[in-house]
Amino acid sequence: KAGVTQTPRYLIKTRGQQVTLSCSPISGHRSVSWYQQTPGQGLQFLFEYFSETQRNKGNFPGRFSGRQFSNSRSEMNVSTLELGDSALYLCASSFGQSSYEQYFGPGTRLTVT
């Protein structure tokens, strides 16, 4: 069974631009969560989607948004990029609403210059 895939793997953007990251969960998984990983703040939860509905949201500004499609694929968008948005963005999928095991993708490395 294929794992969680994230595209693109690497991205370089300029301050003020916007970016869209994509995540394809493991087949059959309906929950997708997003995390930001930085050296200073560590791993922080962004949001989680289940069956196209956002169920949880972390403490990030409104510039960070996401959505989930009917096939469970998810995208996250960051508008008006800031230097501090440079990070590894990780997506994780799990089977259902109460599944404990989250399976992570390799991440998208975003660099904002």
Added chain:
Amino acid sequence: GDSVTQMEGPVTLSEEAFLTINCTYTATGYPSLFWYVQYPGEGLQLLLKATKADDKGSNKGFEATYRKETTSFHLEKGSVQVSDSAVYFCALMYEGAQKLVFGQGTRLTINP
């Protein structure tokens, strides 16, 4: 709010040494506890988990026991290998909420 605290790294050991990475948590309820491992250039992999007090999670020679009385979930391995070199994250999550709260991570280096 809920939080997880791990021992400061980096940790450097020789091959076959005994490993302990301390993890303590603060939680308002009764979360499940996890250890994840991140190898260079990769995402996180679930190493082990425990869903209730006194449960012991184990995998690949690693073990951790959910201690409610000390709010701890220390990771141990009896004999480490060079291939265990990675960053280890302790985390908690409540049932029904797919939101992991992570510790800051501990970088482990094993020398041959």
